[in-house]
Amino acid sequence: xxxxxQHPSTLSVQEGDSAVIxxxxxxSASNYFPWYKQELGKRPQLIIDIRSNVGEKKDQRIAVTLNxxxxxxxxxxxxxxxxxxxxxxxxxxxxxxxxxxxxxxxxVVVTP
Amino acid sequence: xxxVTQTPKFQVLKTxxxxxxxxxxxxxxxxxxxxxxxxxxxxxxxxYSASEGTTDKGEVPNGYNVSRLNKREFxxxxxxxxxxxxxxxxxxxxxxQGEETQYFGPGTRLLVL
Numbered sequence: 001x002x003x004x005x006q007h008p009s010t011l012s013v014q015e016g017d018s019a020v021i022x023x024x025x026x027x028s029a030s031n032y033f034p035w036y037k038q039e040l041g042k043r044p045q046l047i048i049d050i051r052s053n054v055g056e057k058k059d060q061r062i063a064v065t066l067n068x069x070x071x072x073x074x075x076x077x078x079x080x081x082x083x084x085x086x087x088x089x090x091x092x093x094x095x096x097x098x099x100x101x102x103x104x105x106x107x108v109v110v111t112p
Numbered sequence: 113x114x115x116v117t118q119t120p121k122f123q124v125l126k127t128x129x130x131x132x133x134x135x136x137x138x139x140x141x142x143x144x145x146x147x148x149x150x151x152x153x154x155x156x157x158x159x160y161s162a163s164e165g166t167t168d169k170g171e172v173p174n175g176y177n178v179s180r181l182n183k184r185e186f187x188x189x190x191x192x193x194x195x196x197x198x199x200x201x202x203x204x205x206x207x208x209q210g211e212e213t214q215y216f217g218p219g220t221r222l223l224v225l
Contacts, residue, residue, distance in 0.1 A: 001171075006154075009152075034213070034214075042218075043202065043216040043217060043218050043219055044155065044202070044216050045216070046213045046214070046215075049213070089154055089155065091155075097143075097160070097162050097168075098143050098145070098160065098162065098206055098208075098212060098214070099157060099160060099170065100157070100214070101171075102154035102155040102156070103154055104152055104153060104154045105152075105154050
């Protein structure tokens with residue numbers, strides 16, 4: 001089955017710096033790669049996603065890149081702000097029925 | 113539009129007790145999911161329902177049962193709770209089966225003593 005590994009598990013950055021989170025997956029058939037943000041005590045919320053026919057996608061300060069050959073994808077947050085502090089989860093589709101395999105999460109702390 | 117709602121928010125059970133976690137969505141979504149979240153392990157799929165009338169096992173289904181009562185509601189039942197089922201449970205829904213955004217409920221925190 002699909003296995004998703006996420007690194008690092010914790011990431012501390014200074015406000016204004018960039019943050020990068022990396023994920024690898026094992027199943028070459030995976031086609032959909034969403035990223036979720038979870039603030040403390042809240043529900044996970046989708047922040048960006050990418051499909052296998054695209055190499056990069058941007059939404060303001062957030063971008064995701066996908067390398068299907070190497071089976072890895074990354075989340076990039078530029079000009080980090082305190083409100084970016086949260087746990088971020090990557091995921092990869094397991095099948096066409098909507099099942100996702102999540103990574104273990106990255107705790108991002110943005111210090112002023 | 114309430115989105116995805118879950119009840120209860122918090123529950124304490126004794127080992128061997130049973131309970132049902134309720135989930136409802138008002139977005140007319142076809143697919144619904146139950147996840148558990150444990151520290152350092154991300155979100156793990158327990159059961160899902162691709163459409164009304166269908167359910168299937170996810171990664172960690174042992175000890176749980178589900179019912180897709182109608183298009184709106186998807187319940188998760190613990191028949192005989194165990195301490196290993198202490199976790200935060202999230203319900204989610206998506207418009208279609210497949211590669212679609214999943215919208216999560218606020219979660220149920222369950223403690224089994």
